[in-house]
Amino acid sequence: MKRRLSLMLLLPLLLLLDSNAPAQSVPPLDKIQNQADLDRAVTALDAALFDAYNHCDLDKFASFIDENVEFYHDQGGLTLGRAALTDSIKKNICGKVTRELVPGTLQIYYMKGYGAVEVGVHRFHHPGHEDSEGVGEGKFIHLWRYSDGAWKITRVISYDHHAAAK
Secondary structure, three states: OHHHHHHHHHHHHHHHHOOOOOOOOOOOHHHOOOHHHHHHHHHHHHHHHHHHHHOOOHHHHHHOEEEEEEEEEOOOEEEEOHHHHHHHHHHHOOOOOEEEEOOOOOEEEEEOOOEEEEEEEEEEEOOOOHHHHOOEEEEEEEEEEEEOOEEEEEEEEEEEEEEOOO
């Protein structure tokens, strides 16, 4: 009896540690019941994506990106594919730039049978070099798809990049 009780107490812990468990703690699209649920889900995805971006956790970053992503940037042009985008982050962002979502700018829209569109404004900081490089600001659109048990970005449009107002 003690052994059975011990196993019952350990089972939840083992399930949490299971390497096959999904990395995302955001509900699946079919469990999202209203706009507030969708807002919470996509806001959490955005926070996790850019936490990985800001800390150069490229494996975690890549886990949010569809293999065939299309990334359109007004200054950098088109980047196709998760591998190319992740490599670009490694070369151009890691240790050089951090991203901050501008409070109050996030807009999230449901896309039936697909996922969500996320629209907002973000700022880019250059840690240790903000006196010489300043803070940049830009607008973005992320198209999130829920498929095969995970949310992933399939399209990005990053535009209207300029120096942020001081």
